[in-house]
Amino acid sequence: MLSNEKIMDLITQAQSGDIGAKEVLLTENLNLVRSIVHRFTNRGYEWDDLFQIGCMGMVKAIERFDLSFNVKFSTYAVPMIIGEIRRFIRDDNPIKVSRPIKDIAYKVHKVQEFLRGSLGHEPTIQEIAEKSELSTQEIISALDAMQPIVSLYEATTNNSGDQLLLLDQIASTNDEIDCLEKITLNEVIDRLSEKERYVIRMRFYEDKTQSEIANQIGLSQVQISRIEKQALKKIKNFL
Structure with missing residues (x-):
């Protein structure tokens, strides 16, 4: 395990163009990437493909991490990796969904997560509509469009x-x-x-x-x- 000071030093070097420092950081954090990828298994994608996407998310985290943040690098990297994998799964959907619909679905999912925590139960469409200021029809249409495709050979x-x-x-x-x-x-x-x-x-x-x-x-x-x-x-x- 690298110390926090060593990690900050490597990030500084990596952001200055040091490929070797970036590779060290990526190698030292591969277990973190693996642990996140395991959350997305059994969704119809090869583990190796998701792992590569997760590594891309880690590289982006290295490149974009602000050294002035008062957080550990891993705390910043986790949502970056998760977001990269989710974006890949969303955009890889064989049925193409327009960007506005995707944006609405993303907003609805964020509101759902918030309401689950605050209400203590699965929110209704009406509760989501009131919190998100979207119509119930917009919510239903967006969620239907983003449903995962099920293969007939499943x-x-x-x-x-x-x-x-x-x-x-x-x-x-x-x-x-x-x-x-x-x-x-x-x-x-x-x-x-x-x-x-x-x-x-x-x-x-x-x-x-x-x-x-x-x-x-x-x-x-x-x-x-x-x-x-x-x-x-x-x-x-x-x-």
Whole structure:
């Protein structure tokens, strides 16, 4: 552990252009970055990617730290690292949200955090609106727009504890059936095995869920899921 005086000295050197001093500070604070990154795991991002973003936040903290601050460098660096990671996650959203909406959502989250502490419970939309001076519609729209995207291939479990994909729980729509008909998949489907053809036709032509198909032919939903995936892979290769 570096002493506070040594840290201040290294920051002075780093801000004067000393790359070596900046690298020493970054290396000495990697455990701090790791501890913060662990807060953001299980959100669909690779740990290494978040760690790199966290290191960028640490570098920014080194470059921007005001030596006249009466606080420890780590106290200043933590919110800088957290902010950098949150900004990355927010901006990486595949559905692009306008900057004004993002600003409103950020303001709402800050007000939510404040009210949780002052009220001792999860604030209502009306309470947030009164504190933030925003309309309830603005708040709801901003929060809806910033909801994280859930992949259809995200793992879930059924009542029996079997691991399945979220996609497996959704019945096919008529639009999907029409799509299959438009691209004339009948010829390709005929090249599948009898069991694969049955599962594909039930899933995409008869609008059956995997559970319904499993009950009809006496197999488990997991087995139906495997058959479907294998059949779709074959169809893709044939096409």
